[in-house]
Amino acid sequence: MTADYIPSGNRNQVAVEIEDVYKSFGRLEVLQGVSMTVREAEVACLIGPSGSGKSTLLRCVNHLEKIDAGRISVHGKLVGYHERGGRLHEMHDRDVARQRRTIGMVFQRFNLFPHKTALENVIEAPTQVLGMSREAAIAEAREHLEMVGLSDKAGSYPTQLSGGQQQRVAIARALAMRPALMLFDEPTSALDPELVGDVLAVMRQLAEAGMTMIVVTHEMGFARDVGDTVAFMDGGVIVEYGDARRVLAEPEHPRTQAFLAKVR
Amino acid sequence: MSENNPAAGADEAPAAAESRPAAIRAVPVRRPGRWISAAVLLVFAAMFVNMLLFNKNFGWDLVRKWLFWHTIVHGVWITLQLTFFAMVIGIVGGVLLAVMRLSTNPVSGSAAWAYTWFFRGTPVLVQLLFWNNIAALVGSDIGFGIPFGPQFFHLDTNSTITRFSAAVLALGLNEAAYMSEIVRAGILSVDEGQTEAAASLGMRRAKITRRIVLPQAMRVIIPPTGNETISMLKTSSLASVIGVVELTDASESAIHLYFKAIPFYVVASLWYLFFTTILSIGQFYIERYYARGSSRNLPPTPFQKLMRTNLSFRRRPAFTAAREVPR
Ligand SMILES: Nc1ncnc2c1ncn2[C@@H]1O[C@H](COP(=O)(O)OP(=O)(O)O)[C@@H](O)[C@H]1O
Ligand SMILES: [Mg+2]
Numbered sequence: 001m002t003a004d005y006i007p008s009g010n011r012n013q014v015a016v017e018i019e020d021v022y023k024s025f026g027r028l029e030v031l032q033g034v035s036m037t038v039r040e041a042e043v044a045c046l047i048g049p050s051g052s053g054k055s056t057l058l059r060c061v062n063h064l065e066k067i068d069a070g071r072i073s074v075h076g077k078l079v080g081y082h083e084r085g086g087r088l089h090e091m092h093d094r095d096v097a098r099q100r101r102t103i104g105m106v107f108q109r110f111n112l113f114p115h116k117t118a119l120e121n122v123i124e125a126p127t128q129v130l131g132m133s134r135e136a137a138i139a140e141a142r143e144h145l146e147m148v149g150l151s152d153k154a155g156s157y158p159t160q161l162s163g164g165q166q167q168r169v170a171i172a173r174a175l176a177m178r179p180a181l182m183l184f185d186e187p188t189s190a191l192d193p194e195l196v197g198d199v200l201a202v203m204r205q206l207a208e209a210g211m212t213m214i215v216v217t218h219e220m221g222f223a224r225d226v227g228d229t230v231a232f233m234d235g236g237v238i239v240e241y242g243d244a245r246r247v248l249a250e251p252e253h254p255r256t257q258a259f260l261a262k263v264r
Numbered sequence: 265m266s267e268n269n270p271a272a273g274a275d276e277a278p279a280a281a282e283s284r285p286a287a288i289r290a291v292p293v294r295r296p297g298r299w300i301s302a303a304v305l306l307v308f309a310a311m312f313v314n315m316l317l318f319n320k321n322f323g324w325d326l327v328r329k330w331l332f333w334h335t336i337v338h339g340v341w342i343t344l345q346l347t348f349f350a351m352v353i354g355i356v357g358g359v360l361l362a363v364m365r366l367s368t369n370p371v372s373g374s375a376a377w378a379y380t381w382f383f384r385g386t387p388v389l390v391q392l393l394f395w396n397n398i399a400a401l402v403g404s405d406i407g408f409g410i411p412f413g414p415q416f417f418h419l420d421t422n423s424t425i426t427r428f429s430a431a432v433l434a435l436g437l438n439e440a441a442y443m444s445e446i447v448r449a450g451i452l453s454v455d456e457g458q459t460e461a462a463a464s465l466g467m468r469r470a471k472i473t474r475r476i477v478l479p480q481a482m483r484v485i486i487p488p489t490g491n492e493t494i495s496m497l498k499t500s501s502l503a504s505v506i507g508v509v510e511l512t513d514a515s516e517s518a519i520h521l522y523f524k525a526i527p528f529y530v531v532a533s534l535w536y537l538f539f540t541t542i543l544s545i546g547q548f549y550i551e552r553y554y555a556r557g558s559s560r561n562l563p564p565t566p567f568q569k570l571m572r573t574n575l576s577f578r579r580r581p582a583f584t585a586a587r588e589v590p591r
Pocket of ligand 1: 025028030048049052053054055056057
């Protein structure tokens with residue numbers, strides 16, 4: 001395949017390194033020195049109150065947002081910049097796009113292309129970005145749709161699908177680029193409660209297959225059962241970070257304790 | 265609309281029928297105003313039809329005789345060409361200007377703004393006259409080469425900018441200014457999440473615009489573009505001022521030949537009406553095409569409406585035809 005990066009699956013290898021990242025929107029300081037390490041095949045969950053900067057941090061990882069200070073690297077490569085002779089050079093639009101190929105992203109509001117069917121959504125990037133033939137892309141897309149349990153919905157437009165089905169198509173669309181890292185931004189928050197399970201099941205399946213994942217979520221059950229680590233964010237910093245079960249069962253920081261008491 | 269899904273109602277009706285209370289048969293509210301206004305309109309309509317039929321000055325026999333006269337038909341052909349080429353320039357230019365306007369590059373942004381400011385700020389008739397006299401502005405020959413440097417080849421201005429091409433340029437460049445606002449509104453109507461989703465898949469800006477944003481913007485862009493095209497069909501009559509023999513000018517020349525004005529204005533109006541009707545029908549189907557995926561039920565085509573009425577006459581549950589043709 002054309003994947004730019006073949007994941008080693010070696011759990012000791014660092015997949016994402018976030019070092020002392022700062023980001024503000026105008027005067028609003030949203031990230032104030034965030035550091036975090038995600039290893040290969042690890043599922044890192046980000047939890048925290050609304051407005052604490054979780055989405056912003058996630059969006060910095062694939063350079064949808066530019067960071068003001070600090071550095072982020074994915075698979076050993078700096079995100080959004082080249083480092084030459086001790087100086088940072090902004091990456092050309094082309095190289096940013098190339099970097100994003102290996103990083104899949106799933107959004108809270110699905111963001112499927114409404115003018116394309118489920119199948120067309122999935123083959124769009126493989127054909128347009130990787131230059132795959134339509135036939136090959138369709139064959140692969142059908143596998144991905146089957147994996148998310150939607151082989152019978154290939155010809156449906158997004159408006160003809162339920163929220164849960166749309167989100168699973170969105171996951172298939174991201175997987176079609178064969179990413180080595182998947183970012184999930186509250187993938188089940190916009191869903192009716194009875195549809196959440198199907199999406200979480202697909203994510204669990206992905207995790208078991210060894211995908212490296214960063215998941216912003218309010219599903220504490222998922223974080224405990226599938227997550228390896230949990231980072232609790234509040235006010236633009238990571239307040240507490242550690243083994244998922246430990247943080248969720250015996251939070252050390254009072255703010256984590258207060259938050260977990262509320263969401264339970 | 266309730267008629268969009270008649271099948272659902274029809275399915276439930278028999279099951280519930282037994283225990284259901286009798287349907288309401290209420291006396292409708294009386295609306296005398298409607299009857300009065302209908303009567304007044306009817307009288308006006310009768311007067312109008314009477315005038316059309318029995319006023320000799322319309323000269324219907326002459327209208328019939330001259331409707332397909334070769335000069336008129338040629339004028340129609342020129343009008344259609346003017347409309348077509350001006351709209352092509354208008355739409356392509358409008359898309360370019362809108363993309364420039366929305367780009368992050370401040371230079372192209374202000375250039376597009378200045379263009380729109382100028383071309384919307386001056387009357388199209390003045391622009392027509394201006395283009396017709398372009399030779400007076402740039403000299404009688406146009407050279408292509410390095411700006412302020414050597415030039416590689418030359419064109420004679422007066423033979424390159426014919427009256428027809430002056431009219432196409434004037435109408436098209438003016439239209440581009442209006443189209444750019446329409447396209448810009450369309451692009452802005454597309455959710456930002458679409459661009460982000462495409463970017464996160466590794467697509468680049470130009471491709472995102474072309475494959476993701478513009479097709480969705482079309483839903484907002486098409487209806488006013490249809491209006492612009494219909495409007496252009498009629499605005500193209502201004503080209504008669506600089507001596508382009510299009511439909512209006514052809515009718516004028518016929519009037520000078522036969523000293524009968526009204527029949528030829530009727531002829532021209534019939535032709536304009538015919539083509540605006542055709543354009544409106546085309547607009548309906550193009551809108552329908554770009555609405556796919558945006559709503560569960562597309563508006564029915566006239567044919568489907570007809571089919572549906574037929575079926576309901578026969579008291580069979582109507583099918584939702586709209587759902588089966590989203591492609
Ligand atoms: N593009 C933006 N422009 C201005 N403010 C923003 C933008 N994106 C996010 N913010 C603000 O940054 C803060 C953190 O947002 P976000 O990262 O979405 O939080 P979370 O995902 O944890 O709820 C919020 O106060 C939000 O209003
Ligand atoms: Mg968020």
